[in-house]
Amino acid sequence: MWQLLQFPLCPFSRKVRLMLGEKGVGYELVRESPWLHRDEFIDLNPAGTTPVMVQGQLRLRDSWAICEYFEETIDRAPMIPGDAAARAEIRRLVAWFDEKFFREVVGPLMEERMLKRLVHRASPDAKILREAMKNANGHLDYIDWLIDHRRWLGGPVLSLADLAAAAHLSVADYLGGIDWRGHEQTKQWYAGLKSRPSFRPMLSERMEVITPPPHYDKVDFWE
Amino acid sequence: MWQLLQFPLCPFSRKVRLMLGEKGVGYELVRESPWLHRDEFIDLNPAGTTPVMVQGQLRLRDSWAICEYFEETIDRAPMIPGDAAARAEIRRLVAWFDEKFFREVVGPLMEERMLKRLVHRASPDAKILREAMKNANGHLDYIDWLIDHRRWLGGPVLSLADLAAAAHLSVADYLGGIDWRGHEQTKQWYAGLKSRPSFRPMLSERMEVITPPPHYDKVDFWE
Structure with missing residues (x-):
């Protein structure tokens, strides 16, 4: 194991x-x-x-x-499927979320709302939080655009691009950094991912002393 | 093309x-x-x-x-060779240089010695430069250790781990951030890479207004 x-x-x-x-x-x-x-x-x-x-x-x-x-x-459920060009596009998007989205959104939120509370015993910097949430909005626009042009983020089928995006988004959402209003396409795509058996166990876990917003673990955001 | x-x-x-x-x-x-x-x-x-x-x-x-x-x-010259575990080790080291070495050494050197000169028209911050060069020394210790235990950085054969390391090291070296003294193993490994036909053309290129130290493009560091 x-x-x-x-x-x-x-x-x-x-x-x-x-x-x-x-x-x-x-x-x-x-x-x-x-x-x-x-x-x-x-x-x-x-x-x-x-x-x-x-x-x-x-x-x-x-x-x-x-x-x-x-x-x-593991052959089951290929997550970097397709020909070499399709695989390059999936990896580009994984790097997008692991590097750009993390640097501009998730990293600052983790620093201000998690590490400052758990480790540094300091208050979050409101200016940095505002900037991260503004950046998040730009990234949601980009995800909206991708979903307008493709069935899934990386192409016609579910891939590691969707998993990477959902992983980073879910942490940003837990930390209250995502304003979903005006991003219906991304919201629906994310609701679909939240309902998958691979995702559901994670949504019930909690980080000590930090409580997520009420919609965080609801598949359809409001029930 | x-x-x-x-x-x-x-x-x-x-x-x-x-x-x-x-x-x-x-x-x-x-x-x-x-x-x-x-x-x-x-x-x-x-x-x-x-x-x-x-x-x-x-x-x-x-x-x-x-x-x-x-x-x-391209089948020729596999750069992520071996079984799945060997490939994971090569990729771990590529990520090491692309993320950790870049964040701690190359990124700060590029900001202080290249972007501040080309874009911001500002003087480099001596404290940040000292910190980057101190970090570089720790990384050279790690490369020394790897070469004490393996033929190449990622294992028994040349791999993308060596290419990633050499790529980042060469930029740090161009920007005067590497003190090679006391790192004989790494120096010999790097001299071997510098003499490869894939590396040599890069060493003759120059970035506008920034001059590398005299040893930069010498395969054996002093001739």
Whole structure:
């Protein structure tokens, strides 16, 4: 059985968990708080980041490497499907969410609303929060545009692009950083993902001391 | 013929160019300065980053997606070789250099010694430069350690891990951020990479107004 070291609001771990769920790979969750810099964790992953996956002597570090590993070893439910050009487009969007959306939206929200509360015992910076939420709105416009042109974000079928986007969006949403008004296309696409068996268990988990907004775990946002 | 949009000191473009060189893929260089935010470039890549590759209707964006594309389509000189676990280790190290080494060393050096000069017309911040060079030393220790345990960074053969590391190191070295003293293993490994036909053309290129240190393009560092 794989062990997956993570914390509930790690967007990169969520992306991996969605992929493992779609592929039907079992794993045991192990809580890791990377901001504590535990020696044993740094031994496992010198980069100091979650997720890390362990099975026997095998260690997988870095969410990109982990996703490609399971895409290569588990044929079920291909998440980087299609020809080389289609796969490049899916990977471009995964990088978009892992890098750009994380840097402009999720990272600042985690810093201001999670790490400042859990670690630094400081108040969030309202200006940084406003900027992150404004950036989020621009990203939702881009997702709206993608869904106007394609069935799923990366192309005609569900792919790692959708899982990466949903993973990051779900963390931003938990932290109150997403204003869904005026983004009906994205809302419907996200409702579809929320209702998948790979997603549902994550929505019931909570990060200590931080409460998500009421719509967070509702598939249709309001019930 | 592929077109590759980049600027001489883009480490992600250098990684892609090293890979194309090893695989024998021809391309034409097109100069792009992403900090100018040219509309036509944003149309090509909404993320606004180099490298971008174009051939006919096909556009490849994001250096990770580009490297995987050529690994999948060109059999010659596999750069992510081995079984799934070996490939995960190579990708972990690529992510190490693209994310951690870039964030802690190359990014700050580019900001202080390149963008401040070219764009902001400001002086570099000596404190940030010192911190980046101190970080670089820690990374060189890690590369020394890897080479003490393996033939190449990612395992027994040359891989994308070496190319990514060399790409980022070469930009940091150009910008005067690397003190090679006390890192003989890394120096020898890097000298070997510098002498490869895929690397040599890059070493002769110059970024406007910024001059590299004298050892920069010397394979053995002193001749």
